[in-house]
Amino acid sequence: MLVDASVCRSFAVIGWTPYLLQIGGGSILVADGVHGRHPDDPGELRSIHSALQRHADQADPGSGLASRALAAVHSLEQLLALTQDQLTVLTLSQDEFEFAVRLQSRRPEDRECGTRSAPGHGGLMVASRHPSLSRPAGRWLSPATTKTPLPCGTP
Numbered sequence: 001m002l003v004d005a006s007v008c009r010s011f012a013v014i015g016w017t018p019y020l021l022q023i024g025g026g027s028i029l030v031a032d033g034v035h036g037r038h039p040d041d042p043g044e045l046r047s048i049h050s051a052l053q054r055h056a057d058q059a060d061p062g063s064g065l066a067s068r069a070l071a072a073v074h075s076l077e078q079l080l081a082l083t084q085d086q087l088t089v090l091t092l093s094q095d096e097f098e099f100a101v102r103l104q105s106r107r108p109e110d111r112e113c114g115t116r117s118a119p120g121h122g123g124l125m126v127a128s129r130h131p132s133l134s135r136p137a138g139r140w141l142s143p144a145t146t147k148t149p150l151p152c153g154t155p
Contacts, residue, residue: 001023001024001025001027002030002090003020003028004034008020008030008079009045011079013071014075017079017082026086027085027087028087028088029088031090031091032089032091034089035080048076049073049077052069052072052073056072
């Protein structure tokens, strides 16, 4: 299941990361930027962790606010400590990136290609797995969520 930073945060801070994993079939998929591909990479989840840690540090020791903030920090650390199979970072391929740039273009001829797609496919594209990850392609995404646009210029 592909989730954004707010969903990860919400499940993590109340200690429900195991339930999120269960809902996702044992794997949580996030976009590059929500979580970094490498331990030193910045990401939204690390920023949220830092903000919660600052909040805990600034609260009065022993207060309810400090306790809740520390519990949230601990729970988010558990999420960040998941293995690559459990917390997988997805990135765009070069073709997907170029397609996304065209969709955001102000030129009508660039954006027009995103409105024509195969029936029932909505003109969306799926992010590809980063090449450094070893899980076979196709295993992480159900056919019901796979979207493949037709190339620009296709009637």
